[in-house]
Amino acid sequence: MSTIERKTLPAACYIDPAWFAAEMEQIFARMWIAAGRVDDIAARGFLRRDVANASVLLVRDGDAVRAFHNVCRHRGTRLCDSETGALSGSIQCPYHGWTYGLDGRLIGAPQMDDVAGFAKDDYPLRGVQSAVWDGHVFINLDDHPPALEAQLGELPGAFRPWRMNELRRVHRLDYTVQANWKLIVQNYNECLHCPIIHPLLNRMHHYLGASNVPSTGNYCGGAMGFKDGVETLSVDGRRRRAPLPGLGEAERQLVNYFAVYPNLLLTLHPDYMLTITIWPETPDRTQLVSTWHFHPDEIARPGFVWEDAVEFWDVTNREDWAISERSHRGIASRGYTPGPYSNRETQLWEFDRFILSRVSETKKATETQSMW
């Protein structure tokens, strides 16, 4: 029989609700989660993000970004129901009018004064940790997480030339994918499928041409150069915008692909940034938010176009989502057994180790391990 060492995960890791619940607890409720961009939070508004059965409200309190559980401390009402909206200096519950400052303090609680033992100070909004890296907002449901920097490792240094904090969002597309969230990450982390799945992308890169950095327990990725005559990833390979101002000659010749675990796919081109954030809903359904960011100087330039970059990735990503869904169906069926990874899929095997190690950290994980 086969003596292959590196094989795909058992089916339970993709379909078992208990395993999924353990991933949500051990990974999504304990690691830093990419929530969006600072600019997504209006100066006098909020951004709502739902993850690991939490609904999180992001607001700006002066220069600071703050995050809270989106739940009134009175009777548990969801405070903000839409994804974004305006706030007039405070957050008021629509049911009985409990009112919170943008720092989360309870500042109004009608008819509570005569309740013995009640003090407003005891009922602030429950806080959620938040931090910002070059314009990317991260949240952490753990009350005492390690610093975001510990999770990001060398990425902030490596990507400084792209000056991501300067970039501004121009377009957004959302997708619902009927596949386990890990299949999205795995699909992103190899280009062995590019010749078959992606006729357009395959005209831009050589599919075996990735130069990957060593994976860590928190991210993996690498860069791919262009084929001759290609300037960026657009419908025809032409670059219609100036390179990002901080990039050197070498950095203008490649695309960086990094999966920042667990939920950010960060793709840096010579002239724009694509981010995809991953929002698992069930073992077999995942929401994706895809956004394109450009430099403000280019955005301001007459004749600025962005559609070529969006169309390129919309076409390419739909190909990815379709094959990921098909992969999910196969893995979920009786005939699946773990199969061997090629040496072009090392990052996937390393991502799997990350998953296994995180999930098995606690007793909860121990229980679910018996399943496979």
Added chain:
Amino acid sequence: MSTIERKTLPAACYIDPAWFAAEMEQIFARMWIAAGRVDDIAARGFLRRDVANASVLLVRDGDAVRAFHNVCRHRGTRLCDSETGALSGSIQCPYHGWTYGLDGRLIGAPQMDDVAGFAKDDYPLRGVQSAVWDGHVFINLDDHPPALEAQLGELPGAFRPWRMNELRRVHRLDYTVQANWKLIVQNYNECLHCPIIHPLLNRMHHYLGASNVPSTGNYCGGAMGFKDGVETLSVDGRRRRAPLPGLGEAERQLVNYFAVYPNLLLTLHPDYMLTITIWPETPDRTQLVSTWHFHPDEIARPGFVWEDAVEFWDVTNREDWAISERSHRGIASRGYTPGPYSNRETQLWEFDRFILSRVSETKKATETQSMW
């Protein structure tokens, strides 16, 4: 930390399927359930009501109301599929023709005569207890329940002046609410939310003006007077019908709001009766049947109108259902923790005690208690 004594229930009571199942067994399958009005059962027809996974058939057998499980004793076929319908003196199964009298006796069973040991007397429809209070029909899935009167306590005496048995249904509206059934009851039992949620209702009552009777383990409620110039609850506060004939001057100046546990919200106005019956389907979905009843003398009067009363409550109740759904979403999320009740929400805390005491009556409840 807070020393508050009266807090909302743990999230499990609203979202856990096992807790919901225990409520169905301990409350909905053991207490008297408001099924509708005697008039809802046509003289030669049936009324179907589904509760606690039972389908119940209500029929009139002469002057008596009778209730049965809506299941053929032969192969288990559902006898009546629509909510109401006609019967021609008996109930016949549409599959193989087993036929039952309106008293439930099996009177026809084709091809069974030659089955050894078979006797028609052994296979009547399984009975369900039923009883009537002033035109309200109640059913009880327990074969040996206490009398309906024991559950109703002082209500029949207190509401005698409204002569509810004389009233006739004029309109009905059904609603599906994506919230736990208890949130509907709790919403009904306080008006602290009225200034924020109900601009129309708040013009009619002073929201702190309720005069409640002491709660029992079976119901709670009280009366609210009108603001100056208001005569009843209608779109403009005008009363377009004569007061109900049995009411004294004082009773014409208020609205009675009673939650008859577990599933009847009974609202008595000077000139009409609103009933809402509550039909839990899942922990997070509840069906509501809302009906408006008027005095026959008024109904017969030329120019009789009822739309002002229906519109008033349709608007107001939709506001209630929306905030209940939002409350459910908050309670179901990771950020929820029980919060403090004000002294204007005492009836809610008492309702919660009713729930806890009923559910913990049996071993099944003991098991689920470990969840919170």
Added chain:
Amino acid sequence: MSTIERKTLPAACYIDPAWFAAEMEQIFARMWIAAGRVDDIAARGFLRRDVANASVLLVRDGDAVRAFHNVCRHRGTRLCDSETGALSGSIQCPYHGWTYGLDGRLIGAPQMDDVAGFAKDDYPLRGVQSAVWDGHVFINLDDHPPALEAQLGELPGAFRPWRMNELRRVHRLDYTVQANWKLIVQNYNECLHCPIIHPLLNRMHHYLGASNVPSTGNYCGGAMGFKDGVETLSVDGRRRRAPLPGLGEAERQLVNYFAVYPNLLLTLHPDYMLTITIWPETPDRTQLVSTWHFHPDEIARPGFVWEDAVEFWDVTNREDWAISERSHRGIASRGYTPGPYSNRETQLWEFDRFILSRVSETKKATETQSMW
């Protein structure tokens, strides 16, 4: 109390997910399952069938029919997504291009050569057993099943005159039924309901006129003769096609109804064959594939018609599906208790014994038995 011996099954057998899972394991994953007809597999194509959480690919390899799990051995991708399609001499995975011969051998695996320990011979498609009876293709998910002939018993001999292998499919109708799959089989196995449910069918047969063979553990069935003037089952009882060439005078006067456990309902008329295959999806949802087959000589004849046979059964079967759904709803409700079978329902009781005996064969069954 009743001393009836033969009663219907407990509700759990129809609604409990654990019982359903046991049936899938003990019955659908271990017995021969009717998958379709040899002709359903194009000479250079595939037929996909999903059963018991397996997706099975049927192909023709020269004269042989072969069956495989529809899952790539690399990363588990579903190989063929549609129900039927073309193949160009091999089966290629759409994700990374692993390629299999029609005998299942792995013949291409890009970028795997440098993986230590990898050998193509170790990763053929996982095989599924298949066999053919007179044009009917059967599959078996058990790797070492008894021969198909053992399951079919005397059926091949009994039905030889119908020369089923010569018949060709002319029409197909699919149905989704919201009922447990066993209720479909039980409905098929008795005509006691015919006078009430089937006005059309009841004009063709006398409903008590079945002559059944002794049931085995693998099938049950029998023949019914026609009422005077009826020649076949069509909208008006007229036979518009010549009798099947192998039939004697007696066989031209009746219809054979056989339930070949677990999923084939085979109905043989003087001039055509109707097959219904049963595909359980959940305890309360079943997919049905209904196909009509005629003799090629008739199909080739000018003026050949088939619509009269299709319409007859489409009308009749919709009546069956509707009452089966209603039966399911009754059995699933609180009021159901097992009821007595008549002596006209002996085959149903025998089918129930088959179910109980299969499900209780293993430990898994032992666990679920405690449920009823």
